Amino acid sequence: MPENKEIVLRGIAAAPGICIGKAYLVDREGVNVIRRYHLADAELEDEKDRFKTAVKKSTEELRSIIEETPEDFREHAAILETHVALLRDKMLYGKAIERIEEEKINAEWALKNVVSELKGMFSSMSDAYFRERAADVVHVSDRIMRNLIGKERVNIKNIDKRVILVATDLSPAETSQIQLERIKGFVTDGGGVTSHTGIIARTLQIPAVLGLNNASRIIRNDDIIVVDGTDGTLIVNPRDYTLVEYEERKSRYERQKSLITRTGRHSAATKDNIHIQVMGNIELPEEVFLVRDNGGNGIGLYRTEFQYLQSSGFPSEDELFDKYRDVVEIMAPHPVTIRTLDINGDKAASYTGSLDEANPALGLRAIRYCLTRPDVFRTQLRAILRAAAFGSVRILFPMISGLNEVLEAKKFLAQAAGSLAEEGKTFRADIETGIMIEVPSAVVIADLLAEEVDFFSIGTNDLIQYALAIDRGNRYVSHLYQPLHPAVLRMIRQVTAAAEEKNIRVSMCGEMAGDPIYIPVLLGLGISELSMTPQAIPAVKNTVRSLNMGECRDFSREIFSKTGDREAREFLDKHYGYITEQIYFG
Amino acid sequence: MPESFSKEVTIVNELGLHARSAAKIAGISQKAKAEVRIVRDGTAVDAKSIIDMLTLACGKGSRIRIEIDSASDMNILKKIVSLVESGFGE
Structure with missing residues (x-):
């Protein structure tokens, strides 16, 4: 098993405080928490099958919706037919399977990456109609994602353990969905002192290091991280003596804070x-x-x-x-x-x-x-x-x-x-x-x-x-x-x-x-x-x-x-x- | 190197080559034995992929070329051409 190396990142100290805990990655869209993990060669076939099953299930779901659509809503049914066809589109379906195989990653992560690339491609188009087609792709892929994650689907609303939230960025809508008492700290790639996340973090006195650029790509789910919101330091996989040092710093911080509060x-x-x-x-x-x-x-x-x-x-x-x-x-x-x-x-x-x-x-x-x-x-x-x-x-x-x-x-x-x-x-x-x-x-x-x-x-x-x-x-x-x-x-x-x-x-x-x-x-x-x-x-x-x-x-x-x-x-x-x-x- | 056949057509329907019309082309192309491509201004895309076709952003009046790689898909070519020329039956 490879040794996890300690990594030190510097970001913007957006809310003071120090916390040490497990990282919890939040998807860019904030709705699903999509985990990323690597697979052994022997597991790849099963993973591809898991993806195919999710697509098949999505197709069946759409088919039954189409059947239940009354004649008067033919127009709507036609859109759904297009979605059925999109489910098997090689740019989506084919690419996701390719990605699982080439990068040896789980189906959710592969799908997520393919979809964000497609979204990027559509959003750069000059014609509004074609630009908005990204919505069709997202719609279809959301359905696959739901079926992939199944019952275990994690919603940002339901995070029930004390974790440090790691995200590319969080919109006000997303931060409002989070049960903030469950969050020990915030880490985001974007944002700054005056961003919405920064303001929320300070209000709730939750340590936050923002503006880290690529933290969400470096940190994996469940990695142990140290967030020092007093100077903007983020440490991934801290060594033992780093942990001791930060535990001590944390208690000094808390002692001073209670003194000031008194x-x-x-x-x-x-x-x-x-x-x-x-x-x-x-x-x-x-x-x-x-x-x-x-x-x-x-x-x-x-x-x-x-x-x-x-x-x-x-x-x-x-x-x-x-x-x-x-x-x-x-x-x-x-x-x-x-x-x-x-x-x-x-x-x-x-x-x-x-x-x-x-x-x-x-x-x-x-x-x-x-x-x-x-x-x-x-x-x-x-x-x-x-x-x-x-x-x-x-x-x-x-x-x-x-x-x-x-x-x-x-x-x-x-x-x-x-x-x-x-x-x-x-x-x-x-x-x-x-x-x-x-x-x-x-x-x-x-x-x-x-x-x-x-x-x-x-x-x-x-x-x-x-x-x-x-x-x-x-x-x-x-x-x-x-x-x-x-x-x-x-x-x-x-x-x-x-x-x-x-x-x-x-x-x-x-x-x-x-x-x-x-x-x-x-x-x-x-x-x-x-x-x-x-x-x-x-x-x-x-x-x-x-x-x-x-x-x-x-x-x-x-x-x-x-x-x-x-x-x-x-x-x-x-x-x-x-x-x-x-x-x-x- | 397989022999290619192609035919140029103009998109005549109001919405252009949009999601639903692309889905119709993809539906026909999927039955082809070899590759089927849509080419516009030198960019070729897979006629079996809706998403790929949408990236061409063909509005009304666009000229596109439909290409096939095998003579056995001649029927497919004809079907797509008449579909486009009929304005996708819209």
Whole structure:
């Protein structure tokens, strides 16, 4: 038996933590977990027969469906006839059998590879009709695959052992299918810090190393792997002493983490005694407990889309009010910043009629959408004002790109308050009003906007995306998504300078705010409130306590002289690189 | 080297050489004793494989050549030609 060699791979450290366990490979499509294994020469005939039997069974299934198809659906039956013929097509059937024999691999893996090649071939065709024929091939091969895997079919939904998930990439739909409490760690070929998998992993505090390029080809099912999400290391088939080393590192990490968590409720002031508000971002009302338990000084961003996406129609004012009130009451006396609906036409389409937008990120969404739907907007504003009577509420308008949007939104808010007063309802009108700074135009006119609001909240995820023209979900350009890009730092400074001038507060609620390494830069640039995924609160507070505001200011002035994100990053690592190590290992 | 025979035809039906029409050609070709090929712009594919034929992406108006390798498959050639010319009976 060949000795398994230890292999060390370097990827992107997307979620901290260390785990050691068995690898579980997930198919690209995420639905089936397809195992790959090699066969001895003597087993090849049986394997080919197993494949042929699966095809035969698929043919029979299709035949009986065709027989049961009524005359009126002749058209449909004809498509199925084509599928029957495809089952035996030499490009599919023949190639798969060839593959089993030549590569001495199992039928599932052979079929999977043949199908992805065919899909690639079809998808490169220029004619839409022919391009879409890939769907026929996939349809047919799914049927064969089902029959191959049979009763033992493994679904990503049903993973029932503690494993480390290894995949080429995971889409949001796939990650939502996984029973995440069963997953010890994430390893993917694609993705990065800001990818969906990265965000999920950090939220659930599951170690993740992403952007490994070819890990899913190197790792085999059930291989023992070590995932070190603190520095992006992945080790396949670790030697004994590597295992010992990582077990020790893991316990050091966990010891430090529990220490930091215990101090989460202590206030966060710098060494020179400047208090910083460290708050949580939430999406579901229940997450308010996470913020409270992690010691958050309030909620800096309450995303309100969830209730709109859940129900089949728009939620009523009372439904919204009930949820908002719960959150506000639990968090009181700390503030809850409620962001008004940041939905796009696409997501709302299921009950507002379909919108065909080529580029939804630049389309009818957030405040733009709300201003075109006064009924929807007014309902939410009334619910927020009513909830405000039960604690401390701030209102936040998203996606502001010009002054008129602010004025109009405020007019709606005043009207909502007026109508509530007329009806004699309990509410509170004198609440702080703020806007999201996430569109570059809002940065440029921050001085004008500062006249009209009580606070700014910089949404770094979108701001960086729009300013650098980078889709961070696009693996080809996601490496260009750089929070330390000189343009990003200058924009942040421009916003805080305008705010200081008008004496209003600036908070930050993007991913950047929850990453300890960026805290010295952000504090130095004049951000006084940070809002993040609740689990990150204790570590950020710990970091704030270790810093000196005067030094941060000097540092941020100096980082301004750096001409590129790489130079800025090096400068940051040189001065504050210890932060990460200190957070992870004390 | 077997003797080849071939015939050029034009795709006349609206959908072109799509999945179902390719399935019809494959159905006829499967009965051939030797190879049957469809050639378009110098690219030859196996007329027994639907997928192979689809890769030619022949829309309406495409000129294709049908080739056989054995005189005993002459009947097959004729059948395919008349099938294409009739617009696959659509």
